Amino acid sequence: MIQFDFPWAWLLFPLPLLAYRWLPPFIEPRRKLRVPFTAAFQHQVQAVSNRSPVGLSRVVLAIRWLLWLLLLAAAARPVLLEPPITRMEPKRDIVLAIDLSLSMSERDVATPDGLKIERLAAVKQAASQFIGQRPDDRIGLVGFGDQAFPLAPPSAEHDTLLQILAMTESGMAGANTALGDAIGVTLKLLANSALPEKVLILLTDGRDNRSRLDPLQAARIARDRSLKIHTIAFGQADSSGANSIAADVLxxxxxxxxxxxxxxxxxxxxxxxxxxxxxxxxxxxxxxKAQPRRELSWVPVALALGLLLLELLVTALMRRPPVASRTTEQQEADA
Structure with missing residues (x-):
């Protein structure tokens, strides 16, 4: 689509008509010569004046109007608006904190087909599906076991995040569960985040037994720093022993x-x-959104230069002196 940045320039279109109407006509000063035998060649002067190129004058007038239109078009600054470029800008940071302790290797997770798979394998599938549903969010990854550590900072590079998630293994972080430290590492990971909303999705299959930072104290710090935490207890709620789920703490x-x-x-x-x-x-x-613009002012300027050369050529042809014809008296004298 073509638009003009300065459309008010078209208001100057009737300016030549106003000038023609109100300005006095231009009279070219000429020196006049009077001779006593003017009547002898008066008919020749009248013959030359009667051959005024009316058609050529109209052509020149039309060219000048086109020149004026092209100059106005250049002054109005035409631009070509190309298709807009859109880009999604995230407004939220999401961190997935996944328990990578040794207990996540237990094959006790039932699938819809009736099979039993590892807990971590089920978490990977569900987390990958969640990441695929959030194409416009920045997502990071934290793993924890004996201690917590960042696996990927929040970013929009979801393909890389999925590759890192696929490489995680149960037991790679130890046999214990540092639940409070996972919250602390997430807070450090999001310390420099300028996005208005921050979310942590914390998944574990056990209870905290190794954190240096108490989970409830870490939750209070997260609340003060506007970090929302969704917790997922993965396993049987009635389990007992060292690997029981602390559902009340979560x-x-x-x-x-x-x-x-x-x-x-x-x-x-x-x-x-x-x-x-x-x-x-x-x-x-x-x-x-970004709207690419292509300047088109050079087009009417180039056309105006071409028309100006055409006008000069037409004017030169109009001013070319006619070839004088020999009079009948001269032909009889030569005979």
Whole structure:
């Protein structure tokens, strides 16, 4: 689409007509010569004046009007607007904190087909599906076991994030669970985030038994720093022993940070939990648009130069002196 940056320039279109109407005519000063025998060649002078090139004068007038239109078009600054370029800008940082302790290697997760798979394998599938549903969010990854460590900072490079998630193994972080440290590492990971919303999705199959930072104290710090935490207890709620789930602690963490606590016992339930978190955290990416512009002012200027050369050529032909014809008296004298 073509638009003009200065459309008011077209208001100058009737300016030549106003000048023609109100300005006095231009009279070229000429020196006059009077001779006593003017009547002898008066008929020749009248013959030359009667051969005025009326058609050529109209052509020149039309060329000058076109020149004026082209100059106005150049002054109005035409630009060609190309198709807009859109870019989604995320407004939220999401961190997935996944328990990588040795207990995640247990093959007790039932699939819809009735098979039993590792807990971490089920988490990978559900987390990968969640990442695929959030194309406009910056997502990071934290793993924890004996200690917590960042695996990927929040970014829009989801392909790289999925590759890192696929390379995680149960037990690679030790046999214990540092739940509070996972929250602390996430806070450090998001310390320089300028986005208005920050979310942590914390998944574990056990209870905290190794953190240097108490999980509830870490939750209070997260609340003060506007970090919302959704917790997922993955396993059986009635389990007992060293690997039992501290569902009450996870619920307190979620409540203090204005998040939600979930419990998932199989693969289908885990996928439903991630879908519920996806619904609780609607995508609110902003759209940045850029409109490429191509300047077209040179086009009317080039056309105006071409018309100006054409006018000069026409004017030169008009002013070319006619070839004088020999009079009948001279032909008889020569005979």
């Amino acid at each position: 619920e307190q963490i979620a409540t203090q940070t204005h998040g939600h606590a979930f419990l998932a016992s199989d693969q289908q339930a885990l996928q439903q939990v991630y879908s519920a978190i996806d619904a609780l955290t609607p995508q609110n990416a902003s759209v940045l």
